[in-house]
Amino acid sequence: MKLKRILSAAIVAVMSLGMFGMGVANAAGTYAISCKNNAYGMQLGTDYTQRAYVYNASSNPNDPESPNSYLIREFDEAYVGNDCLYAGAADTNGTAVVAGDVARLAINAIVGAVNNRIDMAYAAQNSGASATGVSFSTQGDGVSMSANQLVAGIGFWADFGSTDIKNTQAFSSVRIDSMRYDGDATSYSVGVDKVFGKALVGVVVSSLDTDFKTTFNDGTYKQQVDTYGVYLAYKTSVLQIDLGYGIGDSDIDTTRRDLGNDTVINGKTTADIDYANARISANYSRGRFSIVPSVSYRSMNMDIKAFTDDRANETQATVAGNGLLFTSGNEGNSDEDGLTVTDDSIAARRVESEIMAFGVNLSADLGKFVPYLGLAYESESTTSAAYKVEAGADTAASADDTDVAASSYSSSIKIGGGINFNLNSYVSGGLRAGKIIARDDWEEVYWGGNIKIGF
Secondary structure (H helix, E strand, C coil): CHHHHHHHHHHHHHHHHHHHHCCCCCCCCCCCCCCCECCCCHHHHHHHHCCCECCCCCCCCCCCCCCCCCECCCHHHCCCCCCCCCCCHHHCCCHHHHHHHHHHHHHHHHHHHHHHHHHHHHHHHHCCCCCCEEEEEEECCEEEEEEEEEECCEEEEEEEEEEEEEECCCCCCCCCCCCCEEEEEEEEEEEEEEEECCEEEEEEEEEEEEEEEEHHHCEEEEEEEEEEEEEEEEECCCEEEEEEEEEEEEEEEEEEECCCCCCEEEEEEEEEEEEEEEEEEECEEECCEEEEEEEEEEEEEEEECCEEEECCCCCHHHCCCCCCCCCHHHCCCCCHHHHCECCEEECCEEEEEEEEEEEEEEEECCCCEEEEEEEEEEEEEECCCCCCCCCCCCCCCCCCCCCCCCCCCCEEEEEEEEEEEECCCCEEEEEEEEEEECCCCEEEEEEEEEEEECC
């Protein structure tokens, strides 16, 4: 009977303290103790939800009649709560949630830059340009520059892009699963290529930097992707085919919050990367109007290496509440073993993003002004987020406090448009804007402009 009363009291303590803390998104746990402190009890697994340990200084371990020094007996002595019972999205490192989307952003930036360069090179060749020229133009997410036929037909080009993104999943508390985050990604590419008749061969070096606020775990995610690759294109009177392949590496830095004591958990790792792409398009002109349908494929693989999430060690002075918290093996001693914090081991992870796109570009030559519209349907397979398995069951404080499953992306639509202008034979340029729609729980916009200087 005594054991039943003890277990009942512990369960009541868990539920009561948990409901008290549910609505507080940024407060430390009941005892301001790390979720991975050896004294917390999380290491006890399922036992943690049934019993809790606390030191009772008034007990006498040598007296068999004295109350047990380890098991909870009073409600106000419990230090269990909902703070650390949830090992879901809030206790998940950002690599398991964000990395798949980063792979998608990186492959779009790299391939977009190369495709734009290929189109510019053939446009310059078809215009009969034979002198050195510098031009600026746009692609789906940035502004690009090229210098054509500098020496022996060799061309140098550079590209810069920027994208603002947001996962729009519902979020009410770090103790309720969600994968909401937002931020921006910037990229640049530089390359050298040469035309051989109807063929174009080149090399490209690219870099993508992401800077995200990861709301789901009250942290940050920063990743730099560096790649180098080769590309080949061939153009006939109507059809154009291009291929590309590259490899690279990546540096990843993450932070998140320890739900028990509000300290920052730091993680750092690297990744190996490879990508490939292919595209075929056709150009049809009728008077002032042109239509260019295309089919393209692009993919990126990212192998993230195993690493450790570093939690700050604690001292007795940092732990709040009555009594000395300890693990059952310490028998109430005040040695620091009872305050050791265990770091998190993050397993290696492979993420992939594959995209098949069907698009069309429409333009009208109105003399000094050329308005255009672009539309593409994209079918994708991007590695989904993976939350940790929770140790406890959520107790919703309101109808809005419910877990949200990880977003599963399967398709989207890219739509954009703008207008190019030609002031004279020396100065031309353009403005454009666009966005990604119909991608679940996602907002993505891009904008930019271009200018071309000829001489």
